[in-house]
Amino acid sequence: MNSALSAALSVGFHGLAFAMVLYLISVGLSVTMGMMGFINLAHGVFAMAGGYVMTGLINDHGAPFAVAATAAAVAVALASIPVERLLYRRLYGGDELDQVLLTMGLVFMSGAAAHYLRGPVQQPLRLPHSLGGGVELGFGEFSLYDSLLIVCGALLATALWLGLERSRFGAQIRAAVDNLRMAQSVGIDTSRLFSLTFALGSGLAGLGGGLGSNLITIAPGYALDNLVYFLIVVAIGGLGSIRGPFVAAMLIGVADSACDYLVPQFGAFFIYAMTMALLLWRPRGLFGRA
């Protein structure tokens, strides 16, 4: 097989895996920012927390991979509920600068807490032997773990889409994103809806942070270091949708891998250039509401 094509396939495959991680982490941010109008710069904290829970369970307690991943998602989702109720709720509809200050404060506090509890060293994800190594297909060598990430991401994306389109809860979310006041006046308990959506988004972020620990390292600086990436995905995708971050994550993930392969000397330059170009063309994001 043509080696350029096989290289493209391999890089594209890896880019897809990275895209899935970005998607899982960012989809919650997109929905809550679109629904609550709340600038949550601390979203990375939930991804980081999921990463620490998952790596902690696997590395220190030898937990099975699936158990650790589920535990990460559930633990972060549950932990996010009091955070939303006690802190975020106070600033809904409030001044955006206040929201930025609150969430940036959370980012710094979480970094210090992580440093105190788990030390400054990066937490690697020790995969079981069954998940390491590559898969040799006729036209190239593909990482088994990348395959797992792509399958998981695709399944979750489908589940989210079906849930949003077909379930009552999904209908309520779509209503609240479209027009909050109307949703309230037809009797939707938006306060409970916010909590549940926030928990779901944070749980997904925790899962993404855990599954992606080897692509985005878990270290105390995580929430701040990667904030720009998550915001780029949300900005390009458009607020309030689950389709937007999916497409945006694909674009960013594959572009990042391709740039590392083709023009490594330019670093992330092309990602930022692409972001600027896309936002100039579509200021509200690809799928944002006008």
Place this chain on the structure above:
Amino acid sequence: MLAKVRGLASALLYAVALAAAPTPASAQTVRIGVINSYSGFVAQIADEMQKGIDLYVKDHEKDLPPGVKVELIRRDDTSKPDVGKRVAQELIARDNVQLLTGVILSPVAAAVAPLTAEAKIPFVITNAAGVAIPRLSPYVVRVSFTLWQESDPIGKWAAQQGWKTAYTAVSDFIPGHDSEAAFIKGFTDGGGKIIGSVRFPPDNPDFTPFIQRVRDAKPDVAFLWVPAGPQATAIMKAAQELGLRQAGIHITSTQDLLPDEELPNIGDAALGLVTSGTYSVAAQRPANLAFLAAWKAAYGAKAIPDFASVDGYDGMAMIFDMIEATKGKFTADQAMVFFKNWKDPNSPRGPIMIDPETRDIVQNIYIRKVEKLGGKLANVEIATIPMVKDPWKALHPAK
């Protein structure tokens, strides 16, 4: 009345100020500033180095001359040169240290070195490997290693294996650049040809696209360099996932690719790989066995030392030797004269000495191969190149 109150108040203030003022060091307390990257992408190797430093101090405090104490003041450079420079300034000006030591990252060492020239403070570098750093100040002495010392020999060794083409993939900062240049020199001197080079961001966790580039170029050998620590495991995993060795591409590097504490995590993917290095846990010399015993006693059976630990240990050994020789009273210049002529025939690494002309370390470079010893992976020393001076300085004499 008012004047009396004022007088009493100022007397009280004066007394409080005296009581609160920092006690000047007793004439025989040697204050040493330890600058380390406790946070950041090299935190793991920083921890290894700190453990080595602390172990020597703990075990040899009693050997100091009577009345002489050593006080270590630790500061975190957070892996950033500007922070490193600031903490060095504080250590010199506010904490009145007589010596500086430590520093993992070459960019940080390069920022701190000029300060030592200005303030006349000896700086014992126990890791940062950038070749030109001792030239930045006459008060810098290094006990660790340079990447030229290690990468030039492994380049020559690779060419001797009959491998004709090589691809280099290194971390994009000073030690990566040094190792790349040195390997290229060694390999091309041996008759080989470099068919490509790539550099990746220093704290990059994701190596797959870069390894894919290497695989597509199909060299006989790939020289992969990352800072020792979790990145070593990450790049080896990427190499394993993409089947680099199965594709017939040999892998080589310096000891940073297969640090002793990460070998268990890298696993069998490392078997048979040959690297060059200054220290391996598997070495059987008596000084190393004694070091390992002391390490296990202090840190437990699960803790694995690596070359950074031994470099920290040897750095403190040199400092302690100087303190003992001068009975704790020394000027910066006296200390530097001692350091320049220091040797230790019995370090855990083997014989080491400082080259008085360059103030850099001279030591054995070992060619090591990963084999299984007693069921565990180990870097087994298979050849020794004795007392290697830093080749870069010979090729680029100081003006």
